Amino acid sequence: MASPGADKPNIRQVAQLAGVSHMTVSRVLNDHPNIREATRRRVEEAISELGYRPSMTARALATQRSRRIGVLVESAVTFGPTSTLYAVESAARASGYEVSSVLLRAGEEISPQEAVDHLITLGIDALCVVAPRSSSIAALRRIAVGVPVLVVKPDKDPTFLTVTVDQQAGTVLAVDHLVSLGHRDILHLAGPLDWLDARTRERAFHARSKSWGIRERPIVVGDWTADFAYDFARGIRELPDYTAIFVANDDMAVGLIHGLHERGYSVPDELSVVGFDDIPLARHITPPLTTVRQNFDALGVAVVDVLRAAIEEREIPDVTRIPAEIVTRASSAPPRKVD
CATH class of the missing domain: 1.10.260.40 (lambda repressor-like DNA-binding domains)
Incomplete structure (x- = not known):
């Protein structure tokens, strides 16, 4: 037999x-x-x-590599980090690599050190960190990882490899879109500012708004959730002076539109709303959401390409900043007349 x-x-x-x-x-x-x-x-x-199909075990013995990438993800319940993780897993499989991931959730006791230690025990060849907070980056700098480390973050880093969807350029696209419609008073509903993506979007919003001579007003700092933005909108007593709101992610934009509708305010007739991410739901809400699309598939491919080059001691690819694009839908329109 x-x-x-x-x-x-x-x-x-x-x-x-x-x-x-x-x-x-x-x-x-x-x-x-x-x-x-x-x-x-x-x-x-x-x-x-x-x-x-080559034997992964045999390949690992021959190359002294496990062909395994470790991924450390913060807040994997939100769309951006989850989509990035899926994209990295897909690109890794296409390149003959496996992915092992650890999720860091708010309120849990596992530390970045413990998460990295767990991944190292699995024999990873490289580590990718997704959607980091500034505190996590500081903790990571104190850890001797021993393999190439890539952080998905908006800015270059002296310690780590970096790849990102261009958060600054995406924010510029959102502001320029609203300006092209005639808006000159725009509120920014930001994400939590200890998150590097949220901080970059907030800074880019202020810089671009200033270049257009847009009225400077305090931002509203949210927590990425639809519930926060819904509660914020429900708390608006009178129609505000500003005519548009740039929201740091689509989840909050959906909650904002819901809350504005319940307060009796029309989007976009009285307030235009622009989000960030282009979640699948964005095109199905009423009105469909204008937003900045992040190409997570391209991001995943770039992450794996850079890590493979580092693992194999080749030249690191230059393409480490993925373009964003504006997707125009019905939630944005020319501004109402303000008395």
Whole structure:
């Protein structure tokens, strides 16, 4: 009786079909740079034809790498961090890597040190940190990780590799869109300012508003949740002087529109609303939400490309800032006349 897996194709069969040595097949599997393109293509075609799947255990022994990326995620209940994690997992699988993740949630006792220690025990080749707070970055600087570390954050960092969707440019797109409609008095409903993305959006909002000569007014600091923005909108007693609100994420924008509707205020006739993220719900609320779209798929690919280059001691790719884009829908319109 044949043992399980006896009929599975092996590396020597791939080599025979491609007309190369099994060492050449191994080099192709491990992305060795000194392989002629025609040879690489022939090996890849043989792998596809035979349906060959390399053993991860054997590959790890051969390369002394686990082909595993650790991901540390803060607040994975929100759309941006969750989407980034999924995108990194997808891009990693496509590159022959596995992902192990640890979630840091508010109120839980696990520390960044404990989370990193757990991932290191799994034998990760590199670490990615998603949606960090400034306090977490400070804690991470004190940890001897021992593998390449990439932080998904808006600014370059002297200690870590970085990749990001361009938060500043995305905010500029939102402000410029409202200005193009005629708005000159815009409120910013920010995320919690210990989150690096929220802080960057807040600073970019003020800088761009100032360049347009927009009236400067205090921001409202939220907590990323729809409930916060809903309560804020329900607390508005009279129609405010400002004619538009730029909201730091779509969850809060949805709650804001709900609350404004219950207060009897029309969006966009009396107040325009622009969000950030382009969550799936954004196009289905009433009115559909104008927002800044983040390309999380491209972000995940860039994260994995940079980490693979660091793991394999190759030159780090230059593309580490992913463009954002404005998606115009019905929640933004020219401003009402203010007396």
